[in-house]
Amino acid sequence: MKPQTLFCYTCDSDEMHRPLTEEEKSWLRGETGRAKVDEFFMCEAPTCRNVRSGYVKRPFHPVIRIPVP
Numbered sequence: 001m002k003p004q005t006l007f008c009y010t011c012d013s014d015e016m017h018r019p020l021t022e023e024e025k026s027w028l029r030g031e032t033g034r035a036k037v038d039e040f041f042m043c044e045a046p047t048c049r050n051v052r053s054g055y056v057k058r059p060f061h062p063v064i065r066i067p068v069p
């Protein structure tokens, strides 16, 4: 998947999102218990890092943010 502009639920605006790195996918698998996390993107707005999928703007309740490395 390529980086793309998607609506961010927590920013409440359209923002650039990028696919997760392998390290981030590994973290998200542990956090969610999901076996497959390839469909998720991270919001690239400063300090946001909220996670959404390509189709669902708010897949997690509460929202999940990728930790800063």
Ligand SMILES: [Zn+2]
Pocket (backbone or CB within 6 Å): 008, 009, 010, 011, 012, 015, 043, 044, 045, 048, 049, 050
């Ligand atoms: Zn955001």
